[in-house]
Amino acid sequence: MDSGTTAWMLTASALVFFMTPGLAFFYGGLVRAKNLVNTIMYSFISICVVSIVWVLWGYSLAFGEGNNFVGDFSMVGLNGIALFAAEGDAYPPLVDVIFQMMFAIITPALITGALVERFKFSTYLIFLVIWSTVIYSPVTHWVWGGGWISDMGALDFAGGTVIHINAGIAAVAAAMLVGKRRNPGLQPNNVPYVVLGAAILWLGWFGFNAGSALAADSYAVNAFLVTNVAAATAGLTWGLISMIKTGKMGAVGVATGAVAGLVAITPAAGAVDAMGALAIGFGAGLICFFAVELIHKTGMDDALDVFAVHGIGGIWGCLATGIFTVSALAGVDGLLGGSAKQLGIQAISAFGTLAYSGIATFIILFILDKIPGLGLRESEADEDQGLDLATHGEQGSVNDGAN
Amino acid sequence: MDSGTTAWMLTASALVFFMTPGLAFFYGGLVRAKNLVNTIMYSFISICVVSIVWVLWGYSLAFGEGNNFVGDFSMVGLNGIALFAAEGDAYPPLVDVIFQMMFAIITPALITGALVERFKFSTYLIFLVIWSTVIYSPVTHWVWGGGWISDMGALDFAGGTVIHINAGIAAVAAAMLVGKRRNPGLQPNNVPYVVLGAAILWLGWFGFNAGSALAADSYAVNAFLVTNVAAATAGLTWGLISMIKTGKMGAVGVATGAVAGLVAITPAAGAVDAMGALAIGFGAGLICFFAVELIHKTGMDDALDVFAVHGIGGIWGCLATGIFTVSALAGVDGLLGGSAKQLGIQAISAFGTLAYSGIATFIILFILDKIPGLGLRESEADEDQGLDLATHGEQGSVNDGAN
Amino acid sequence: MDSGTTAWMLTASALVFFMTPGLAFFYGGLVRAKNLVNTIMYSFISICVVSIVWVLWGYSLAFGEGNNFVGDFSMVGLNGIALFAAEGDAYPPLVDVIFQMMFAIITPALITGALVERFKFSTYLIFLVIWSTVIYSPVTHWVWGGGWISDMGALDFAGGTVIHINAGIAAVAAAMLVGKRRNPGLQPNNVPYVVLGAAILWLGWFGFNAGSALAADSYAVNAFLVTNVAAATAGLTWGLISMIKTGKMGAVGVATGAVAGLVAITPAAGAVDAMGALAIGFGAGLICFFAVELIHKTGMDDALDVFAVHGIGGIWGCLATGIFTVSALAGVDGLLGGSAKQLGIQAISAFGTLAYSGIATFIILFILDKIPGLGLRESEADEDQGLDLATHGEQGSVNDGAN
Amino acid sequence: MLKIEAIFRPERVSAVAESLLAAGVTGFHYQNVTGQGQQKGVEVVTGRGGQTTTRSASSKTLLVTVISNDKKDAVVEAIVSASRTGEIGDGKIFVTEISDTIRVRTGEAGESAI
Amino acid sequence: MLKIEAIFRPERVSAVAESLLAAGVTGFHYQNVTGQGQQKGVEVVTGRGGQTTTRSASSKTLLVTVISNDKKDAVVEAIVSASRTGEIGDGKIFVTEISDTIRVRTGEAGESAI
């Protein structure tokens, strides 16, 4: 067993864990004050629900032998996974359970950006269980569990398809089915929370990407570097475009840009160098910025731009991996290295994920909407009053003497 | 020296350090706005005071050879502890000083949940020094320094007795002696702070529990996993009970439940597997939820439910360790493994801690109350105005143009 | 390659990264509510801008062979730096790029404490690029890149001169040139943010100082310990002085004191033991406290006391390293060990940095002020209205129903 | 000159503002208040989630506008139409006579300063 | 109809609210304000903790209730009894005549709308 690698994987898992509360603040700061607690809860409760699903059957469905499409139930309840590292293991096998659990937690939480300020919380709890089981575990199996995407030779270092394209397209389905907010706000309720959340996400992403090397080695170090470079470049690009268009560089824009950069570098983190990261980050800032604008014009109320940032950003990252791959790292050449083959493979993996997750999420939500007592949407009165009080009996902050 | 283990212990120490500011926000969000800074300061100043006590004499009293009950003064000022790792050391000896220091810091800070919104800050500074010396160091010695609890063979992986039962019962003594608040509030002043604090606590607890393996090994990995599972299960359990009882799942409830789960898994983290953690977490959510209700009925003003969460949660964890222990991990069988012996040992260790800490804390506070110029309670006028202004000359937040 | 050391360096880099958002909150909490976002952005955008500068040419200028004064352009775009660790490397060479990048990011952000609430944001973006290039990289070269300070044998373990003295004196130049605020406020807008920021800084500083050992070894462990001791002691010292002078111990004071302690221990973290750290921390609390008072009397509007805390604290730390050095650690004796030589060397390194950075920063800002379209200061109307709205079109928090 | 003080549900403030501008009002200001009336109040979870309690007071918006006497009916109608839901807790409008108005910028006083 | 505006210490707001309901008031609203009067103000620590300064203004609660004329004495008494501490800074009550009240929900006006 390699204690250094084990140490790094524990650290990386803790960092990825922290991303979900970070997301809670990132999203929470963007909504209106009356929905702040509700928005935070969408992410926070995902930690609770998905952790349980994961150890009970999620891990097994994702990483069980199974077939090309999905794992099996051989490791239900983590049954049969050794507690101790065997000879020759780089780390104890439970490391995979832990590290992957954190990915499983954050992915559905990402989707909630599309449906905040109106989605029914009790239905969401059920959605979490179903979506993790029916969509997250299979797609993970495709990419990392020996499924068709990995068979094809697609490069997805840290989960651009599994996490971001997956969540991004699910967000579209959710936004379409839950419908528009009655009265979306103009300004975020708390910009410091947005920045705090983005900073925690960025921090956690070092664990996400550099941890995906599954070792404390040169790949991890390179992944760490390119993660930071892409995020910084995308954040600055976004801020500058915004400054050129409006004369102002807002903190929300820079934070969103940085997240877009992090999304885009995710699949590429094991395959490109710092200069590739500059290009990917620049592309992410540029493309996602205009994707936000464009999608707003469609009238779909993807409240916090999940598709523009994670979906489009994820697709850009997935394709860019096929463009900027450095063969010294990934062992294959990208488009810049003269080969278009990898780009084709990348495109197929993206479209497979888009199709499956989009359609399956749509079906799940469509059914949940029809089940009596469930439904996707809180009542109009509750939406108007704000979901913090209506759903949780809480208020973000209270400062009157009477309390 | 094992650099991987050293790396992990440094990381774990940093994570545990971060718990105390996390606690500051967890507690700070729960009080009324006029006591927010004061509540934060109770935790934050513990970092300053206890760090100094610890290197001067606390570590020596806890880990010095001494006798069955307490260490000695042989390592006052860290005297005689080698700066460099000797041959065969897994890590440099100062790692123990650092890692244990973070535990010493957070324990008295936990107590403050019982006494917020009315306790005298200057007395608290003195209390910190005395309590750390007279109670924390000896109890630590019992469990980890070669004292009677470890002699007995009790299992306390990461400090269920030392930290949680200890702080929980001290909280009872404090709540009784300082008396009820004149006018407790209805709602927490800042729910996002509560969630932020809980998230940081959860994150830090990975260092707390997985770090207690004192190595980057299979025990650490298992501890990490069970920590997350127990917290998630307890949080969800609490939330669901609350939903059933009131129709609403509040963020404060889920956050408190998660903390209860973290408390309960602490002693068990080196002895149970993920399925045991599910059971322990479920138990923690259930038991602590009703403990809160019950203790409220007694009329004791343990303001932030320290005893219900850390005391009862700690006792549950201590006993549950004797129930769910897996001999593959702990080397002994628990009740489920067919042996009641360990359960008995666990019970004795819990009651020993309860008795000593409860009585000794009572005596310390009783004396501090009588000393002229000290006393336990701020004046009524100051309590009414709020301790932020009265004690610290600060306000949580200020937003009038005049500033 | 040593995976343990690599793991620790990745972790340390992540921790140092987190310091800059921490600084954003530390500074953000201290200004008035109408400048909160702007103040946060000064730090946050430094991550974006300096990351890019660093990989493009900053690292090369700092660590390229070059001469005694500055590096060269041999590693522009990280050209020629191996992606994989060579035989005998303790870690992959990109670790140096990453770890040092985080230092390069935070240093100019530190300066902004002097100029908040009135500095022109667009000019700041340009200033960031120039200052990093012309001042940060050369001074880093002096100390760690083989320049004259390291030749001289000065001890600067984690960057007391490079980061703190450097930023501290640059802050003086900035405060002088940008001029006083029209109407400085009385109270910080958000004390919890100040504490959160200080806690994150403290946490990150474990990476900063213990990471500067460049290994997971005994030096790292000792650095971690002394970092905590010095911060705790300085925080408590500051709090107690404040309590004696005013009857109140404010959270802002304790937080500032802790930061002063962290600054002071930075150069000494590889050279002193815990008792030395107590002395350095106590000195930092005492000296910086009165430095703040004194500098206020000069009438210079160094808004958030950057010079008093980082400049004076850095100088104290630099000299104290020459006093309390333990030869077992640093290989040389300090004043207490009977040799004044090291103290002299330390003093020269401090004054060299003060002179160069002070003068060069002054010149840079002086020129930026004169360039048409740039200038250092926002308009009076914008300053009155607050820079959040004027510069970023955002408000820290919004809670009116209309939103 | 009359001062109209209207209390209503916070989520109506944009609608009321628009409606007022349409009714020819030249200016107003508003703020969050805590209001208590016949409305049952809002249910809040207390303690750690074991009970809910009805907080009798609930969040309201207080909007104030000064108008000339002849606009009273139009303005009241504008507010009522934009803020009425028909449920208890819709709010109140209070009308007070005021004796003078001064515009800070110009110093002009009386009706023309409104 | 009278409008009663009462300024008092924030920690008294629950007591005042109860006392008002007991006195038969049907509704009111309140908010945080910053108040300045004869009271010395509150001591705040300035800078990094080296000095304190007296911030002349201090936090107060402003509560407003509209009542019928005959309840004036009872209401004033209710507020005074619930908010008096006897120390400087207890606050003030201002009474203004108002000319009309409209209930948004029903549109009814005058005394019955209070």
Next chain:
Amino acid sequence: MLKIEAIFRPERVSAVAESLLAAGVTGFHYQNVTGQGQQKGVEVVTGRGGQTTTRSASSKTLLVTVISNDKKDAVVEAIVSASRTGEIGDGKIFVTEISDTIRVRTGEAGESAI
């Protein structure tokens, strides 16, 4: 007795407070409000930074002070002089007659309680 309600730019509140005390005012209170008038409003960035929108409402401070009738001109002058910038959005002053003032601490009523 007159109640003076003044709305002005938030950054002027210290200046107005000083000016009022100089004019012999004994007490006042103020709070943040959102105000809308002729002023264009403030430009806010919307969405993720692609557009700006003019938020018609902007932050203002509302200050209230009760004074005896003879001080009206001095007080209005004090406020105007301390808060005027000459740009649109400087604010308004409204004057209302009030019928009574009670000091909570002593119970005294009328002019002497102001």
